[in-house]
Amino acid sequence: MNVLFAASECVPFIKTGGLGDVVGALPKALQKENVKVSVVLPKYQDMNPDDVNKMTYVNYIYVPVGWRNQYCGLFTMEVEGIQYYFLDNEYYFKRPGCYGYGDDGERFAFFSRAVLEVLPHLKDKPDVIHCHDWQTGPISVLLQAHYRWQSFYQNIRTVFTIHNLRYQGVFPKSVLGDLLSLDYSYFYKDGLEFYDNVSYLKAGLAYSNKITTVSKTYAYEIQMPYYGENLDGFLRWNSEKLHGIINGIDRELYNPATDQHLFSTFHNVLGKPLNKAGLQEYLHLPVNPDVPLIAMITRLTGQKGIDLVLRVFHEILNLGVQFVVLGTGDHNDEEAFRQFAAHYPNSVSANIFFDDGLARKIYAGSDLFLMPSSFEPCGIGQLLAMRYGSLPVVRETGGLSDTVQSYNEFTDEGNGFSFTNYNAHDMLYTIERALYFYREHRSKWDKLVDRSMGLDFGWEKSAKEYKVLYDSIIDK
Numbered sequence: 001m002n003v004l005f006a007a008s009e010c011v012p013f014i015k016t017g018g019l020g021d022v023v024g025a026l027p028k029a030l031q032k033e034n035v036k037v038s039v040v041l042p043k044y045q046d047m048n049p050d051d052v053n054k055m056t057y058v059n060y061i062y063v064p065v066g067w068r069n070q071y072c073g074l075f076t077m078e079v080e081g082i083q084y085y086f087l088d089n090e091y092y093f094k095r096p097g098c099y100g101y102g103d104d105g106e107r108f109a110f111f112s113r114a115v116l117e118v119l120p121h122l123k124d125k126p127d128v129i130h131c132h133d134w135q136t137g138p139i140s141v142l143l144q145a146h147y148r149w150q151s152f153y154q155n156i157r158t159v160f161t162i163h164n165l166r167y168q169g170v171f172p173k174s175v176l177g178d179l180l181s182l183d184y185s186y187f188y189k190d191g192l193e194f195y196d197n198v199s200y201l202k203a204g205l206a207y208s209n210k211i212t213t214v215s216k217t218y219a220y221e222i223q224m225p226y227y228g229e230n231l232d233g234f235l236r237w238n239s240e241k242l243h244g245i246i247n248g249i250d251r252e253l254y255n256p257a258t259d260q261h262l263f264s265t266f267h268n269v270l271g272k273p274l275n276k277a278g279l280q281e282y283l284h285l286p287v288n289p290d291v292p293l294i295a296m297i298t299r300l301t302g303q304k305g306i307d308l309v310l311r312v313f314h315e316i317l318n319l320g321v322q323f324v325v326l327g328t329g330d331h332n333d334e335e336a337f338r339q340f341a342a343h344y345p346n347s348v349s350a351n352i353f354f355d356d357g358l359a360r361k362i363y364a365g366s367d368l369f370l371m372p373s374s375f376e377p378c379g380i381g382q383l384l385a386m387r388y389g390s391l392p393v394v395r396e397t398g399g400l401s402d403t404v405q406s407y408n409e410f411t412d413e414g415n416g417f418s419f420t421n422y423n424a425h426d427m428l429y430t431i432e433r434a435l436y437f438y439r440e441h442r443s444k445w446d447k448l449v450d451r452s453m454g455l456d457f458g459w460e461k462s463a464k465e466y467k468v469l470y471d472s473i474i475d476k
Contacts, residue, residue: 010023040085285347
């Protein structure tokens with residue numbers, strides 16, 4: 001079986017969030033299930049020059065984008081048995097970053113059409129094109145509209161994965177003909193129409209053979225109005241083809257026993273103190289093993305529960321803790337954490353940037369990892385935190401519900417701490433509860449840390465589920 005991943009980012013080449021991690025790690029796990037995976041990406045300006053120099057030129061074609069015919073260069077490289085393809089057009093992709101431009105509708109219309117146009121030039125013809133997020137949403141409808149009559153394309157199936165329903169790629173309805181070369185028969189409530197605009201994400205939902213999202217709970221939640229981003233009815237209507245498959249992490253890449261970014265590699269809770277002391281010193285906080293260290297590594301946006309944290313931040317510090325934040329986002333939230341760090345220099349470290357090496361040091365050196373999201377399709381942070389022995393405090397939503405079981409001291413079950421309502425004082429109470437075990441029942445705490453580090457959140461189980469899904473649509 002041959003599967004082609006079509007995505008707008010992929011570790012190690014380009015990453016802005018969790019999508020890049022998934023597209024980087026899942027193909028490796030699928031290879032172990034005898035699924036041959038290739039990946040196709042835009043050739044961005046921000047890619048590492050060393051990677052660009054390793055690419056081999058394959059061919060060039062011209063891609064129809066509405067009335068235009070645009071150049072597309074095809075480059076390739078193989079890494080660990082996976083063939084990666086890069087689509088080159090400097091007009092669209094020779095610019096900083098990946099998204100956020102006024103012509104994103106045209107850029108990813110080009111990319112989606114180019115993916116289909118280059119298929120005959122790839123090493124392996126795919127049985128399934130696995131599309132990821134709105135940037136590749138048009139692929140399924142373009143395949144149906146423009147290519148099904150060609151024998152080469154007739155048996156190719158598509159899967160579309162929602163990584164975050166909030167980001168939908170909504171553009172004026174003029175893109176229908178101007179960029180996608182589609183007539184108005186596709187502009188209706190069960191097609192691309194979305195409040196008198198065109199939604200690229202909805203195109204993927206409507207025309208793919210199967211839809212997946214990145215946790216079972218999120219697959220259920222998005223069929224309800226609160227989480228459904230105005231697509232809950234459409235998703236309920238298509239619920240038979242919607243599946244939730246939890247994300248994993250690359251356990252080889254993120255391994256505290258071998259991670260050279262850490263102050264000291266370790267296998268269990270006994271290795272935490274050296275990393276905590278190293279982190280406190282590195283961040284110019286008082287080195288004290290008895291002060292609980294709470295961490296957040298996150299985008300500073302409303303989705304991530306930053307408003308809850310800021311509302312009770314003084315109360316959190318009054319619990320006698322140190323607090324470390326790493327990430328960027330909303331300007332007001334960035335400034336709030338900077339001011340807290342200035343006001344509490346011995347308790348707060350605000351790192352308003354992102355650095356992967358520092359992130360790993362924080363996972364390894366912190367005691368608690370705070371992730372009070374208003375919604376969370378899957379979440380990678382809580383999985384990495386547990387891998388490095390930082391116990392998560394999460395709100396029960398999406399993938400956080402699927403991966404964090406709140407500790408029950410009576411049955412000695414669980415791997416973290418959680419709260420149900422999106423409420424700042426519920427979060428504060430849960431932090432207090434966690435700190436009680438840290439301070440008063442250290443043997444239970446250490447046992448909980450070792451348990452969380454021993455959990456397997458790798459990709460193996462999820463890869464098997466994806467293989468079953470692929471098998472169910474091939475030759476149908």
